[in-house]
Amino acid sequence: MRFLPVSLTTILVELADLDETLALFASLQADPVDGIEEMVPAARTLMIRFRPEKVTSAELAARIATRDLSAKIAPSEHLVEIPVRYDGEDLADVAELTGLTVEEVVRRHTESEFTVAFCGFAPGFGYLVGGDTALHVPRRKSPRTRIPAGSVALAGAFSGVYPQASPGGWQIIGTTPVKMWDIDRDPGALFQPGYRVRFFDMDQPGRTVSIPQAAPRKERAVAPEAPQFKVLAAPMPAVFQDLGRFGQTGQGVSASGALDRAAFNAANRIVGNPANTPVLELTLGGFSFACNARAVIGLAGAASAVTVRDAAGRSRDLAAYEPVSLEPGDVVTIGQPKKGMRAYLAVRGGFDVAPVLGSAATDTLAVVGPEPVTAGTVLALRGGEGLASVSLDEAPAFDLPAAGDVVTLDVVLGPRTDWFTEKGIETLTGQLWQVTPQSSRVGIRLAGEVPLERKDSAELPSEGTATGAIQVPHSGQPVLFLADHPLTGGYPVIGAVAEYHLDLAGQIPINAKIRFRPIGPFAEIAATR
Numbered sequence: 247m248r249f250l251p252v253s254l255t256t257i258l259v260e261l262a263d264l265d266e267t268l269a270l271f272a273s274l275q276a277d278p279v280d281g282i283e284e285m286v287p288a289a290r291t292l293m294i295r296f297r298p299e300k301v302t303s304a305e306l307a308a309r310i311a312t313r314d315l316s317a318k319i320a321p322s323e324h325l326v327e328i329p330v331r332y333d334g335e336d337l338a339d340v341a342e343l344t345g346l347t348v349e350e351v352v353r354r355h356t357e358s359e360f361t362v363a364f365c366g367f368a369p370g371f372g373y374l375v376g377g378d379t380a381l382h383v384p385r386r387k388s389p390r391t392r393i394p395a396g397s398v399a400l401a402g403a404f405s406g407v408y409p410q411a412s413p414g415g416w417q418i419i420g421t422t423p424v425k426m427w428d429i430d431r432d433p434g435a436l437f438q439p440g441y442r443v444r445f446f447d448m449d450q451p452g453r454t455v456s457i458p459q460a461a462p463r464k465e466r467a468v469a470p471e472a473p474q475f476k477v478l479a480a481p482m483p484a485v486f487q488d489l490g491r492f493g494q495t496g497q498g499v500s501a502s503g504a505l506d507r508a509a510f511n512a513a514n515r516i517v518g519n520p521a522n523t524p525v526l527e528l529t530l531g532g533f534s535f536a537c538n539a540r541a542v543i544g545l546a547g548a549a550s551a552v553t554v555r556d557a558a559g560r561s562r563d564l565a566a567y568e569p570v571s572l573e574p575g576d577v578v579t580i581g582q583p584k585k586g587m588r589a590y591l592a593v594r595g596g597f598d599v600a601p602v603l604g605s606a607a608t609d610t611l612a613v614v615g616p617e618p619v620t621a622g623t624v625l626a627l628r629g630g631e632g633l634a635s636v637s638l639d640e641a642p643a644f645d646l647p648a649a650g651d652v653v654t655l656d657v658v659l660g661p662r663t664d665w666f667t668e669k670g671i672e673t674l675t676g677q678l679w680q681v682t683p684q685s686s687r688v689g690i691r692l693a694g695e696v697p698l699e700r701k702d703s704a705e706l707p708s709e710g711t712a713t714g715a716i717q718v719p720h721s722g723q724p725v726l727f728l729a730d731h732p733l734t735g736g737y738p739v740i741g742a743v744a745e746y747h748l749d750l751a752g753q754i755p756i757n758a759k760i761r762f763r764p765i766g767p768f769a770e771i772a773a774t775r
Contacts (some may be wrong), residue, residue, distance in 0.1 A: 249307040249771035250661035251574040252293065253742040256712045257662040259304050259769060260309060264363055264403075267292055269315040279309050286495050287364040287439070287708030289373070289404075289735050293710030307773035321361070322440040328407065329448035329455045330356075330398050334418035336386070338440045340400060343383045343417075352379040352447060357409065360405055360443040365435060365498035366734030367710060370409035370427025370610045372437030372498075373708070377405050385705070389415030396422045398445065402707075405445075407437075410613065415421060422448075423457050429602060429614060435497035442458070443546075465624070468598075471626040475538035475593070478577065481532040481616035485687075486597065488524045488588075490698065491614070492603035492731070500608035500733045505588055505687065505752025508643035509547035513592035515637040516544025516569050519737035524606035526591040526598050526619060531582035532753075541572045541627060542594035542636065548586030548753060549646055553579045565659035569636040586753040588645035594633065598626035600690060611688045611730040627687045644750055649757040657716070659768035662706070664719075670699035671768075674716070674740055679724070685756060689717075690726040691759065697722025698740065711735045716762070726760070728752060741768075 261267045272288045274294075281300030288292040297304055298313070300489045332352045334340075341348045358381075360374035385401045390413060397408040399416035408414060409426035426436050437443065448455045468474055477484075490503025494712040504510035504527060512580075514523050545552055545566040547658050552564040557575030558671065564570050566589065572578065580589065599606050599616050608615035619625065647653045663671060679692040698718050711717065715727040717737045726743065728751065744765060754760065 247311060249303070249535055249773060251309075251658055251768075251771060252661050252712050252739075253658050253714055254745050255298055256293060256295045257306065258709065259294065261366060262313070263290055263319075264660045266290070266315045268363065269317050270310070270313055270318050273313045274310070275314075276340070278710060279306060281306065284492065284495055286366065287732060288366065288709040289707035291707075291709040293712070295712070303771050304774045307771045311773045312401075319440070322442055324438070325442045326436060326442065327420050328398075328424055328445050329457075330420040330422050330445045331448055332420040333399065334420045336399075336417040337419045340381070340383055340417050340419055341368070343382055346380065351381065354381055355405070355419065356445050356447055358444075360497050362437045362443060363404075364439055364442045365437065365496060367498065367732055368409055368427075369498045369614060370434070370768070371406060371437040372426075372435065372441075372443075373407040374437075374441075374443055375403060375491055376723065381405075383417050385415040386417060388411060393418065393612050394421070396426070398422055399637075408668035409435075433497060434603070456629075468626045473541065475495070475535040475537055475625040475627070477533075477535045477619055477621055477623045477625065479532060479534040479579075480623075481621050482524050482529040482590075483620050484526045484528050484533060485608035485610065485618050485761050486524050486606045486616045487527045487600050487608065489522050491603055491607050491609070494603050495733060499603065499612055499614055500729075500731060502605070502607040502615065503731050504607075505729055506547050506590070506749040507589075509590045510748045511534065512567065512640045512643075512648050513544050513548040513590040516546065516567065517542050517592045517594040518634040518635075518636045519592055519596055520632045521592065523592065523596040526597070528580060528589045528591055529587065530593055531580050531589070534577065534579040535625070537572045537576045538574050539627070540574065543572060543578070544568070544592045544629055544636075545569050545570075545580065545589055546592075546640065546642075547589040549590050550583045551581040555579075567640045567642070568638065568724070583646075585648045587755045588752060593627055594636070595630040596628045598628045609730050610686065611732065621720070647750070647754050647758050649755050651752065652759045652761055653754050654761045654763050656744040656765050658763045659740040659741045659742055659764050659766070661737075663740050663768035665700055665704075665738040666740055667701055667708075668697045670709065671740070673698055674724075675764055678761055680761065681754055681756050681758050683756050686739070687728055688731040689728050689731055690751065690754065690760075692724050692726060694723065698724060700738070705737050706736055707733045708736045711739060712742055712747070714748050715739045716741050716743070723735065
């Protein structure tokens, strides 16, 4: 085993192969180490997030190093059968790559029994192993920008089914009408780690195909007389957020959650809400709503002016970080921030929003959580239970950055720093990186004069990624992952932003510049007791 740093609260255990990874994963599930919070298995790594007040990374490595990895995982009793129409646009290419006929490719695929090794990339995307080795083919040299949902594909030793339309580089051999991910189903992911999977040709004569239908989602109607906010303007859709959705990595679902947690918590304290009450995350201001009842709101985060116009047309200007009382007929407008990127709007008692998989966080990449809030949306308000006094002494946790500013972020080097040349590592820390307009809650896309130089162009087997990871695609222009990042990735991560700077990273606006400052040299974690 190799123990590699990911961040201050996460390590990556590198193993010889998938069998060892699954054996270690099973061992830690059966006999957990106190302090481990979450594990993400991948092709030959296990990413482990832990609580440093309970166990150090070195202690954790020492306790893992003694685990027996020789045990074989017993096959699951759960078998999923997937109907496929073998009409994929890469089917002929796969036949050519394998030296087989198209018919032989289909036969070998349908006669194989696969096992879901792990889930990642997107919710419901299972990495299937155990198929015919003759079907092992490389990824496409040029990935597609969009692969339709239901595409059945091959890459390396894996087979899989794309649960939603997304970019990808796997070889498509067919399509299935079965929904691999359905939030209204329990569980939402049809593939779960350990499940056995078989594919069959749905066009085969005499074969009966039954496609399960999801129950229609019930729309939540808001009575006109109920306390509510009606959204009048939302230039950028607002999203509900809380502290995140944990414990769903088995379905390929990452945590998401508020990008600036300090501001999120402050907004709730301003109005006296219990901790982790869902709020609205507003990006770049311009948000406006009308109120039909008495309410108290609080705004924290990006430095935005708040204007309240009453039913008589009189206006008052208010500042963030203080409670604001509203009366029926008031219209609230939140201006564009002079500094920062995201503001958090809380209402006393909270919004009446239904949690999804135990959280009200909206994951924009995975499309999990409440719908984005746009103009015309009616937001129902809850009654007050478990409320505290409003807070009058809140303040920003740090100086908010503005466009053109240089923001310094502390970085933990690893886990794949050694995939880069000395020049590449020096480039990461020695030059400024421009925040581009392509940035989002998924990640901050950066541009630098000199791209990061790798030692070679070797392909990295998919492995877990953490919030704050600095992933480097072939272009050499890095992406700093934020809360809605994919759970696993196939590009090397050169380092990760230290957890105490993640709130700051979530407030960096477009056209600001980032300087990365390592808090220490890259080194493997020594297993010490």
